[in-house]
Amino acid sequence: MVLHWLSEACLLAGSFLLLTGALGFLRFPDIYARIHACGVTETLATSLILVALLLKSEAALPQVKLLFILLFLMFSGPTASHALAKAAWQGGVRPRATRDAGERPASPAGR
């Protein structure tokens, strides 16, 4: 019973995060900012929904498969967003409304 409600809560939170990702995608100004918004859907939202399904399923095998799906998504998500950003950057797309587009010489930690 507790598991059931925990699972429902995860589903609800995951759905809210999916909505947030979509909203961020619409509201943010350029491709780079939008990738950040989609980051919410591809990390926490996906994890929450998969965890919810994990709690719902009773057999061990589907649970293991869900864990594998989660694992693969955690590898492919960031790689895909990097590929997207790199392609945009090399295509000459620069972030809109940046304080200092281009290269900031050194971070506070410095080189």
Next chain:
Amino acid sequence: MRYTIAMACVLSLFWLLNSGHYNAAMLGMGACSVLLVTWIVHRMQALDHESTPAHLVLRLPRYLGWLALQVLASNLDIVRRVWRRETDIDPVVARLPLPQSSDLGRVIYANSINLTPGTLTIDMGEDYLLVHALSGDLCDALATDEMSARVSELER
């Protein structure tokens, strides 16, 4: 040879966890496919400490636990920024140092940056990362080097 055996073991485990059919015929076919794939990968000479990173297995859980907390925190941060009446963003592009020497360490670091929403690796050079951050403070938080230091710890 060590890597080949490790690869075969991991593949067998993966097959067993995914299959769910444990009669002789299915197990036989599973064993055949594992052997075939292991042989192909062995022939390709694609097996080294990178494809079977056994040295990471012990240290990885601790890093992943820490990373999960970071991902959670940055997700909540982005949610806050998205739902504000005026979207609260001030994007910055910065070069960050990339002290990791092994390819695996560099990929783990860059992917960790991507995994936390709000920071995104655009490009990777010999000794720097080009990072896009949704705001200056996210970038500064990254530049404090905690993540970088943890990854370096991992690859040692």
